[in-house]
Amino acid sequence: MPQVRLIDERNEQLGVIPTDRARRIAEERELDLVEVAPQANPPVCRLMDYGRFRFDARKREAESRKKQGGNRLKQMNFRPKIGPGDYNTKLKRVREFLVEGDKVKVTIWFRGREMVHADIGRRLLERMAQDLADVAHVERSPLLEGKNMSQIMGPLNRPKGEEQAAEPVTTA
Secondary structure, eight states: OOEEEEEOTTSOEEEEEEHHHHHHHHHHTTOEEEEEETTSSSOEEEEEOHHHHHHHHHHHHHHHHHHTOOOOEEEEEEOTTOOHHHHHHHHHHHHHHHHTTOEEEEEEEOOGGGGGGHHHHHHHHHHHHHHTTTTEEEEEEEEEETTEEEEEEEEOOOOTTHHHHTSOOOOO
16 A cells, blocks of 8 residues: 555544655654555555554443443342241342342242142242332243243333322422
């Protein structure tokens, strides 16, 4: 490539110049000569600090990955003979997961003769769905898989302004 179109660090075009001269300009300014459009005629090169460019690109990528969270699946395990205190504690934790935007797989473990009373587990899962109806919906109904019965609950998708509008406004 005998000539290149050169763009400097301030995004100003320096024109079409010989490649050797572009390299000298890069060395004088202590920058890197980076080919950004090899398919163009003549190829387009840019003066930049390539290490800094890669660092910023990685940082932007990490930031975008961080914002993608919220589609995680958490799991909460129950037994069919759970007491009211334990149920309320686990219900509170499941509510926190849902408010944070996570999906929750609620599983009931059966052991031995408890399998005969799968209806107890189904009622427990239905009760949980009713208790969390204000923050969640059932994505997958209770399903018996071997010795476990599970249901998946997802957070309700509310518009951001709805939380403030929930309280009635009274004018006197």
